[in-house]
Amino acid sequence: xxxxxxxxxxxxxxxxxxxxxxxxxxxxxxxxxxxxxxxxxxxxxxxxxxxxxxxxxxxxxxxxxxxxxxxxxxxxxxxxxxxxxxxxxxxxxxxxxxxxxxxxxxxxxxxxxxxxxxxxxxxxxxxxxxxxxxxxxxxxxxxxxxxxxxxxxxxxxxxxxxxxxxxxxxxxxxxxxxxxxxxxxxxxxxxxxxxxxxxxxxxxxxxxxxxxxxxxxxxxxxxxxxxxxxx
Numbered sequence: 001x002x003x004x005x006x007x008x009x010x011x012x013x014x015x016x017x018x019x020x021x022x023x024x025x026x027x028x029x030x031x032x033x034x035x036x037x038x039x040x041x042x043x044x045x046x047x048x049x050x051x052x053x054x055x056x057x058x059x060x061x062x063x064x065x066x067x068x069x070x071x072x073x074x075x076x077x078x079x080x081x082x083x084x085x086x087x088x089x090x091x092x093x094x095x096x097x098x099x100x101x102x103x104x105x106x107x108x109x110x111x112x113x114x115x116x117x118x119x120x121x122x123x124x125x126x127x128x129x130x131x132x133x134x135x136x137x138x139x140x141x142x143x144x145x146x147x148x149x150x151x152x153x154x155x156x157x158x159x160x161x162x163x164x165x166x167x168x169x170x171x172x173x174x175x176x177x178x179x180x181x182x183x184x185x186x187x188x189x190x191x192x193x194x195x196x197x198x199x200x201x202x203x204x205x206x207x208x209x210x211x212x213x214x215x216x217x218x219x220x221x222x223x224x225x226x227x228x229x230x231x
Contacts, residue, residue: 050215105171131208
């Protein structure tokens, strides 16, 4: 059974030195946001505008937790993976017991590619995970706005979105409201190859956390460098 709470994770890290690390990247900071929310009280505790007092109180507990366990991290906490690909490689070759992703179907995708072992499984701990969105935009100085519109229209088309949902291709969820599509397309989306190594989204939906105000992310990046990497 994987560690489901931060207390359980702390015990697991100490019992399995070198098998866990935090990524010094967007995905790693996203995990820290979930931890920060948990230390702030969980759930909706950091919803709304940035709150300096809440950040200082929760982040003090966060840095204490990380620095208490850092010596048991991969490479004794002396360095951290700079990108997710590096962390995936460390997991794939057995150096790490955990990697992470913003896409819960990535485990199926990476197993299909032969990168992850068949034994790999995705899970969401009890403290939850940030549910955020990625999107496409057109810069104001773009010289080819119409061409970009054509590309974006294709990427949000049922054809492209269906392909994206296939775990063998990407496994990412669709931006479309499937119920508004034709019956034919609804059936196609319902018949997308299933997730084998990740829980159904309906099983983990209750653990989704709202993306907090952007100032939290910016402060975490800076303070992680000052209080953990250089601390």
